[in-house]
Structures are given as structure tokens and as C-alpha cells.
Amino acid sequence: MTDSQYAWPAHDSADVVILGAGPAGLVLGNLLLRAGIDCAILERSGLECVRTRARAGFLAANTVRILARHGLDEGLRRYGQEHRVCEFRTEGGRFRLDYGRLGSKDPHTVYPQHELVADLLTQFLDAGGRIRFDTEAVAVSDADGPAPSVTVREADGRTGRWRARYVAACDGRHGAGRRSVPPGAVRHYRRDHGVSWLGLLAEAPPSLDAVGYALHPHGYAGHMARSAEITRYYLQCARGTRADTWSEDRVWDALDLRMRAAEYGPLSRGRLVQRAVVDLASDVLEPLRHGALFLVGDAAALISPSAAKGANLAVLEAEILAQGLTAALREGDPTALDAYSDRCLAHIWRAQEFSHWMIGLLHETPAPQGAPPFQERLRRSRISALRDSPTQQDWFAENYVGI
Numbered sequence: 001m002t003d004s005q006y007a008w009p010a011h012d013s014a015d016v017v018i019l020g021a022g023p024a025g026l027v028l029g030n031l032l033l034r035a036g037i038d039c040a041i042l043e044r045s046g047l048e049c050v051r052t053r054a055r056a057g058f059l060a061a062n063t064v065r066i067l068a069r070h071g072l073d074e075g076l077r078r079y080g081q082e083h084r085v086c087e088f089r090t091e092g093g094r095f096r097l098d099y100g101r102l103g104s105k106d107p108h109t110v111y112p113q114h115e116l117v118a119d120l121l122t123q124f125l126d127a128g129g130r131i132r133f134d135t136e137a138v139a140v141s142d143a144d145g146p147a148p149s150v151t152v153r154e155a156d157g158r159t160g161r162w163r164a165r166y167v168a169a170c171d172g173r174h175g176a177g178r179r180s181v182p183p184g185a186v187r188h189y190r191r192d193h194g195v196s197w198l199g200l201l202a203e204a205p206p207s208l209d210a211v212g213y214a215l216h217p218h219g220y221a222g223h224m225a226r227s228a229e230i231t232r233y234y235l236q237c238a239r240g241t242r243a244d245t246w247s248e249d250r251v252w253d254a255l256d257l258r259m260r261a262a263e264y265g266p267l268s269r270g271r272l273v274q275r276a277v278v279d280l281a282s283d284v285l286e287p288l289r290h291g292a293l294f295l296v297g298d299a300a301a302l303i304s305p306s307a308a309k310g311a312n313l314a315v316l317e318a319e320i321l322a323q324g325l326t327a328a329l330r331e332g333d334p335t336a337l338d339a340y341s342d343r344c345l346a347h348i349w350r351a352q353e354f355s356h357w358m359i360g361l362l363h364e365t366p367a368p369q370g371a372p373p374f375q376e377r378l379r380r381s382r383i384s385a386l387r388d389s390p391t392q393q394d395w396f397a398e399n400y401v402g403i
């Protein structure tokens with residue numbers, strides 16, 4: 001690709017060009033601004049889309065500590081709800097774990113991710129941060145050479161280029177960051193868990209004062225409070241299910257059945273305002289760096305939503321990268337960036353292992369035709385251990401909230 005192929009509108013530049021304005025990109029941008037580092041965020045979507053996209057909502061205690069450490073926690077301190085109990089409903093009855101009193105004794109903070117993103121965006125703009133919406137990164141070039149740059153396409157189709165000393169790819173799993181790492185330069189670990197969920201957002205108050213995990217012969221069902229009026233539900237569904245094929249009645253009937261509403265009380269029904277099918281999959285790239293290009297958040301690793309770790313990892317990685325970039329650009333010590341990949345990967349693999357354990361806990365693994373369901377018996381034993389063993393409960397709590 002040569003310059004002459006493009007009518008460059010401008011040669012924009014920043015010391016750090018950040019791709020993507022999700023939790024990873026916005027935390028990084030805010031921390032770099034506070035350290036006095038010249039940075040700019042390029043975001044494919046428009047402002048309204050970024051501010052209103054409903055996503056995850058469970059913040060780990062360490063995420064809250066990171067945001068508090070940098071003065072980015074005002075909204076979540078004011079409006080976040082502390083959450084410390086989960087309830088398992090199984091064929092053998094139900095039990096609760098007050099995980100806020102177990103293990104590391106940390107609660108979750110429930111704060112809808114789009115609110116957090118809106119807060120981070122406001123802080124970034126108020127501090128004079130540069131952000132270009134409707135600007136899609138197409139490719140990162142020369143990341144391991146003397147003149148790294150990012151090719152962009154604006155909403156009107158015009159292309160341009162940003163020069164950078166460092167590029168932070170916070171643009172998710174399908175972003176330009178990942179695509180720009182040459183195939184031979186990274187190992188790509190992946191796992192398809194073979195399970196799908198219908199993810200639902202209901203305009204309905206939470207039905208129980210706990211995170212609910214229902215294990216049922218028809219499949220897993222999950223209940224997670226988002227706010228006093230909004231609740232997220234998950235229903236395991238067959239691979240290939242289309243999100244719109246289940247009617248609202250069918251959804252609520254299945255939730256009632258799997259959550260055992262007949263035994264434990266009815267669910268508060270409401271309009272389903274968002275639905276999407278998620279095929280549970282995980283992947284990790286190693287290393288998380290190619291020259292001047294760093295992978296952060298979902299661009300670094302995709303984690304199945306079974307343990308709500310994605311946004312928490314993204315914030316932690318953004319803080320680690322901000323420390324390295326600050327040392328490199330302010331103190332002239334680029335070796336500080338050498339540890340980025342290994343430090344993040346230790347946390348990523350820990351979270352992957354726990355998510356994988358949760359997937360095993362929540363879903364039946366079908367036995368081969370005619371064979372006794374060995375795997376299912378193991379799963380029942382795992383649930384009993386979690387119900388009965390204080391040591392197992394401490395381990396669960398530490399991993400459930402920990403990052």
C-alpha cells in the first residue's frame with residue numbers, strides 16, 4: 001500500500017492512537033490524558049451508538065478500585081448497586097452463596113456498561129481528549145517498523161491516515177488491530193464451547209435479590225439484575241437458533257420452567273427490549289504485542305460471558321498498558337512495555353480457566369449415544385461440592401469476583 005493510492009485528507013497524528021471507544025479504549029484514553037500523553041481515539045460508530053449500547057454490567061471489586069484510583073468512579077459510586085449473593089436452582093433444590101462474605105470478601109458492583117462508557121466519554125471530552133467518531137480503522141501498518149500508522153475510513157467513504165508512535169487496539173474481536181498482526185507473529189488459541197445462549201434484556205424488575213443460575217434438563221437459564229426496572233436473562237438454546245424465532249410467551253414460559261417458578265415464585269414479566277444469540281466461545285492471542293501495536297480488551301482475548309469477566313479484564317489491561325506507555329513516553333523507558341503481554345496473559349488465562357469451569361457447571365454435556373452420562377454425574381458432584389464445602393465456596397467467591 002503506498003501513499004499514492006490514497007487522497008489523504010490530512011496527516012493526523014498522536015503519540016498514542018487508540019482504536020475503539022469501549023471500556024478498554026476509554027479507560028486507556030483517560031489515563032493517558034491524565035499523564036499528559038498526546039493521544040487520540042478513533043471510533044467506528046457514532047456518539048449516540050457508543051453511549052447507549054447495552055452490554056455487560058457486573059464490575060469486579062478490582063475494576064471499581066482501578067476506576068476509583070483514577071477518579072473515574074463518580075457515576076458508579078452514585079448509581080451502582082452492590083451485589084453479593086448468587087442462587088443456584090437445581091434438581092436437588094436451591095442454595096445461595098453470599099460470595100461477598102466468602103473468599104476475598106468482595107462484592108460485585110452492578111452498573112450498566114453503557115452508563116460507564118458514557119461517564120468515561122464525558123470525562124475524556126471534559127479533559128480535552130480528542131476522539132473521532134464514525135471513523136473506522138482499516139489497518140495498522142508498519143507496526144514493527146520506524147513509522148507506524150493507521151489507515152482509516154470516514155463515514156462518507158473518504159480514507160485517511162494517522163501516524164502514531166504506539167497504537168492501542170481496543171477495537172474488539174473483529175477490529176483492525178487483530179487483523180493487522182501478521183499470522184506468523186502470534187499464536188491464536190481458541191475454543192468453541194459448543195453451547196449457545198439467547199441473551200435477553202427485559203423491561204422488568206429483577207425477580208430475585210441475587211444472581212440466579214438455574215440448571216435444568218431443558219438447559220441453563222440465568223437471571224442478572226441490571227437496574228430496578230431492567231433485568232438480563234439468558235436461556236440456553238440450540239446452536240443455530242435465530243434470536244427472533246422465540247415469541248415473548250415462549251421465552252417467559254421457558255424461563256419460568258427452568259427457573260422453577262412453580263416452586264420458588266413467579267418471575268416478573270415485561271417487554272423484551274433486546275435479544276441476541278451468543279455462541280459461547282473463547283480465544284486468546286499470544287503475545288499481545290506486535291512492535292508498536294498492543295492488543296487490549298476483546299481484541300486481546302475473547303472470553304465467554306459465563307463469568308462476566310470481559311469488561312473487567314479490559315479495564316485492568318488498559319491500566320497496565322497506560323503504566324507502560326507513560327513510562328515509555330514520559331520517562332523515556334520503552335522497556336517498561338516489555339512486561340505488558342505477560343502481565344495481562346496471566347490474568348486472562350486465570351479468567352479463562354474460571355469461565356471454562358463455570359461453563360462445565362452450568363451446562364449438561366450430552367453423553368455419547370446409549371452411554372451412561374458420566375460427565376453429567378461429574379457435574380452433579382461439582383454442584384454438591386459447591387453447596388457443601390466451605391473451602392470450595394471460598395475458591396468460587398475469589399474467582400467469581402476476582403480479576
Ligand code: APR
Pocket residue numbers: 019020021022023024025042043044045050055056113135136137138170171172174175176296297298299303309310311312314
Ligand atoms: N475501528 C474503530 N473502532 C472500532 C473498530 C474499527 N475497525 N471495530 C470496532 N470498533 C469499536 C466498536 O464500535 C466499539 O466501540 O471498538 C469498540 C470496542 O468496544 P468493546 O466491544 O466494548 O470492547 P472492549 O473495550 O475491549 O470491552 C470489552 O466489554 O462489552 C464488554 O463483555 C464485553 O468483553 C467485552 C468487554
